[in-house]
Amino acid sequence: MSEITQEKKDELKAFIAECSQKQYPDSYLIAVLHKVQGMFGYLPREVMDQVADMMQIPTAHIWGVATFYHYFNLKPIGKHTISVCLGTACYVKGAAEILDAIKRELGIQVGQTTEDMLFTLQEARCLGACGIAPVIMIDDKIYGELDAKKVIALINQYRKGVQVA
């Protein structure tokens, strides 16, 4: 989804043009960045440059905003996002070992994406499913009562394109 096509650029242009009609165009920067992330999954540098040029906002300001909010991804993210819960309950039940196992299996650190663009790894603070700790979330699905072995099996299923309920 992260390909930068002319169509997408035009769409963005139209969106910014719409924003610039409003009373305080500069304050629409966050809305515009949301739009960009929605379109590309992250904030590509080329597109931020385009936003800077169209809104006449210096790139350093845009970069300040983009890095301030954790919501914005600065790098392309994988097809699936794995969030490992490190809340207290999960931690006590061995979340650290699960995180280690995933890191080893995927060969990436927290915040990184696998080379095949399949997985992005993140940490989470309590996913609200302490009853079935330790849990992880892949995209919007929660998986509980895991151990290192089960989690690797789960990853392998995603690799095969099978999503378990």
Place this chain on the structure above:
Amino acid sequence: MEKLITIYINGREYKVEPNQTIMQAADKLGFHIPRLCYHPKLSIEGACRVCIVEVEGAKSYVASCAYPVNEGMKIHTNTQELRRARRDIVELLVDNHPMDCHTCERDGNCELQRLAASMGIRARHFEGERKQYGVDVSGDSVIRNPDKCILCGRCVRMCSEIQQVHNLTQAHRGFNTVVMPAYNMPMAESVCTACGQCINVCPTAAFLEKNYTQDLFEKLNDPNLIKVAQFAPSVRAAIGEAFGLEPGSNMEGQLVAALRKLGFDYVFDTQFSADLTIMEEATEFLERVQNKGKLPMITSCSSAWMKCLEQFYPDLIDNVSTCKSPMSMQSAVTKTYFAQKLGVDPKKILSVAAMCCTAKKYEAARPELNVEGMRATDIVVTTREIAWMIKSAGIDFLNLKPEEQDHPLGMSSGAGVIFGTTGGVMEAAIRTAYELYTGQTLVDIEVEDLRGLKGVKEGKVLMDGQEIRVAVAHGLGNACKLLDTVRKDPGRYHFIEIMGCPGGCVGGGGQPYAGVNSIPLDEGALRKRAQALYDEDRSKTIRRSHDNPDIQKLYKEFLQRPGSHVAHELLHTHYKQKFPKGIVPKSSLQ
């Protein structure tokens, strides 16, 4: 004047003007409240909280730099509890700091050191987590060391509010906040103009010039080199401050003597080439006027402005004079005319420039300024660096007997002197252009309208009935405003002078750091430095560039006449658009 209000500071009653902050009121009453992120020329950030005071009835301590005075307000600036709270705040800054003071370039003139000392911090109670981002040495002029940054934000506001370059931002948040250019780009790839103003306002060593002092010491010890120095007008007007003198002490003669003691074989003066620049620039201007060339013509001697032009105003490149800066002209004639006079291979000449400017380091590295396939200026050191070298070599600077510059590239007219201050280049150019155009000598050569620290200044000269409208801007932010006018109304001016730094070169990014009782870029200090130059101008019998006999000789023996083919080869250059393209927000141009 508005009605005065009553406030109490530390139990005593005072009458003060309303509509000011506690800090401003306290300053005038002789209470210096400690501060860090505050700077009178920048917007108020209220970030560091070093300036807290107690206001009776307020829930917590208030930041005095941001909090207004009110009728009947009872303020305490120095209670034991407050002192402790303030010390805790500074202690926290220190805990995350490398604190390798004895190997740090700002040792001895660091605001954080001074602040910590004045708080009575005498031990390190916590070992905080240190920052380990590493140093960005990619730029030719300015290096960035975020490990020493205490996040006061002064550089960010300087770069965007005063300079309108908007190169820096505070990226990320909390403990992870880092001051950096967009995309964490290396400085060399950013829109940075190398003006060095971030260095001037930084309280610590988080921004520094790229230091060439060791390199220079080494070369000065090489017996095979002929070492030739030049120094900018503003260096003599400020270097005394690095030795504890008041701003505006003109140390020209001592500096010449010190440069000889450091090992230079010939000490020339950039002011000579300031005269040379005027000869070329005035000729170019009159040519444009007479042949309907591109106007307004804009000066080209400020290196930071040149980089700004290429990134922010590529549409105005044809308006800019093709003249190289005085430094680069000086180096070009040193490696040609002077080398021929000596009968030596120019490769044996080491050409060194002591400059008030950090951007001149960047300029010297521009390949298009090379002469005969080699760099024209080999090394550029700032006023700070040359002051340090003089100290390090054990030279008793203040007690040196003044000496004179060498011939044939060391003598200057008064016009060459005032190049160092905003308005000076224009004033010098008018003195010569008038005479070239009308054939008559301009009597009243001091152009008051163009002097002083107003951001944009305008003036008019009548030359044989033709009105020439001129304008002057100093600091890139003011330049942006003036250039915005030029874009909208290209016919409004004929001739424009732009200097990238506040106050012109006297406020350059390489000038001595503010001392204990002063602040960076203090206007009083800028005025005094400028006055030193105006005084030197007045003290000279020759005050017009074209009357400088060494300049006349240079044209007679070598360059033929201003604008000649040889002159073009050596003294002129061209500019090209550079990327990334810079953006000045419209809102800041009003």
